[in-house]
Amino acid sequence: MGLFEKLKQGLTKTRNNFTDKIDSLLKFTRKIDEDTIEELEELLISADVGVDATESLIENLRRRIKSERIKNADDLKHALKEEIRGIFPQKSITINTPCILLIVGVNGVGKTTSIGKLAYNFKSKGYKVLLAAGDTFRAAAAEQLDIWGKRSGTDVIKHQEGSDPASVLFDAIQSGKSRNVDIIICDTAGRLHTKKNLMEELKKLYRVCQKEYPDARVLSLMVLDATTGQNALSQAKIFKEAVDLSGIILTKLDGTAKGGIIIAIARELNIPVWFVGVGEGIDDLQEFNPDDFVDAIL
Ligand SMILES: Nc1nc2c(ncn2[C@@H]2O[C@H](COP(=O)(O)OP(=O)(O)O)[C@@H](O)[C@H]2O)c(=O)[nH]1
Ligand SMILES: [Mg+2]
Numbered sequence: 001m002g003l004f005e006k007l008k009q010g011l012t013k014t015r016n017n018f019t020d021k022i023d024s025l026l027k028f029t030r031k032i033d034e035d036t037i038e039e040l041e042e043l044l045i046s047a048d049v050g051v052d053a054t055e056s057l058i059e060n061l062r063r064r065i066k067s068e069r070i071k072n073a074d075d076l077k078h079a080l081k082e083e084i085r086g087i088f089p090q091k092s093i094t095i096n097t098p099c100i101l102l103i104v105g106v107n108g109v110g111k112t113t114s115i116g117k118l119a120y121n122f123k124s125k126g127y128k129v130l131l132a133a134g135d136t137f138r139a140a141a142a143e144q145l146d147i148w149g150k151r152s153g154t155d156v157i158k159h160q161e162g163s164d165p166a167s168v169l170f171d172a173i174q175s176g177k178s179r180n181v182d183i184i185i186c187d188t189a190g191r192l193h194t195k196k197n198l199m200e201e202l203k204k205l206y207r208v209c210q211k212e213y214p215d216a217r218v219l220s221l222m223v224l225d226a227t228t229g230q231n232a233l234s235q236a237k238i239f240k241e242a243v244d245l246s247g248i249i250l251t252k253l254d255g256t257a258k259g260g261i262i263i264a265i266a267r268e269l270n271i272p273v274w275f276v277g278v279g280e281g282i283d284d285l286q287e288f289n290p291d292d293f294v295d296a297i298l
Contacts, residue, residue, distance in 0.1 A: 010278025116148025
């Protein structure tokens with residue numbers, strides 16, 4: 001299956017909820033009027049596009065209906081596609097090696113799984129990858145990363161349960177340097193009790209990178225679970241206060257009918273979504289492309 005087909009398949013639930021409803025709304029639209037616009041607005045909200053993004057989309061559509069004299073459903077759909085596309089930030093992420101990816105996010109969103117998939121993805125592009133088991137909170141976390149390391153054929157640096165994540169990263173950096181690794185991907189724990197703990201922990205990891213590997217570019221990537229809808233947005237806002245987030249990995253798009261959340265994320269956070277998770281398999285992580293996304297949903 002091609003990447004685009006896979007993305008489409010991953011978005012099946014969203015398509016059933018959103019696309020099909022938009023299509024049937026437009027199919028029965030003889031004339032584009034206020035009712036059409038209001039129904040469209042409701043559909044966007046119900047797909048978790050978010051109030052903010054929905055309002056902006058609807059406002060722009062209203063303007064275009066007037067100025068471009070949009071009269072039929074096809075033209076309206078085309079305009080909607082363009083407007084959604086326009087919400088995604090222009091900036092995107094490119095890999096400059098050596099680099100360190102700090103993977104952050106709350107418990108259960110799919111950090112460890114995504115790290116395994118990322119390792120596989122980068123390796124297939126020819127990069128040398130090393131994993132750091134920075135979630136030292138429980139032994140199972142390092143074991144889980146180890147399994148993904150084996151699946152993707154990537155080495156994992158790990159310490160015993162309860163040890164300092166910063167020292168795991170320190171070791172990974174030394175090992176990465178001596179082996180000429182291109183990309184070090186560091187897992188982190190998502191169960192830090194307070195915001196203060198979280199900030200301190202992540203800042204400490206940052207400091208280790210800067211001190212031990214000043215040549216490496218550090219990217220902090222926030223993992224968000226698409227099935228949690230607007231909650232994902234609040235999580236990102238909290239983490240954004242603690243770290244300078246470089247990008248988002250949005251997981252479990254396959255598990256939600258509310259894939260519109262990606263539009264809300266783009267609008268409200270203005271941080272590029274770098275990868276999306278569309279399943280549990282090792283190749284179920286795709287680099288996100290806004291053009292493909294709008295083509296897949298509309
Ligand atoms: N369907 C689906 N499940 C996912 C995806 N990403 C992660 N998961 C599942 O989410 C659960 C939690 O993942 P895990 O990586 O342990 O989360 P962590 O606590 O953030 O490290 C696991 O059961 C994963 O298989 C995805 O893109 N699609
Ligand atoms: Mg984990």
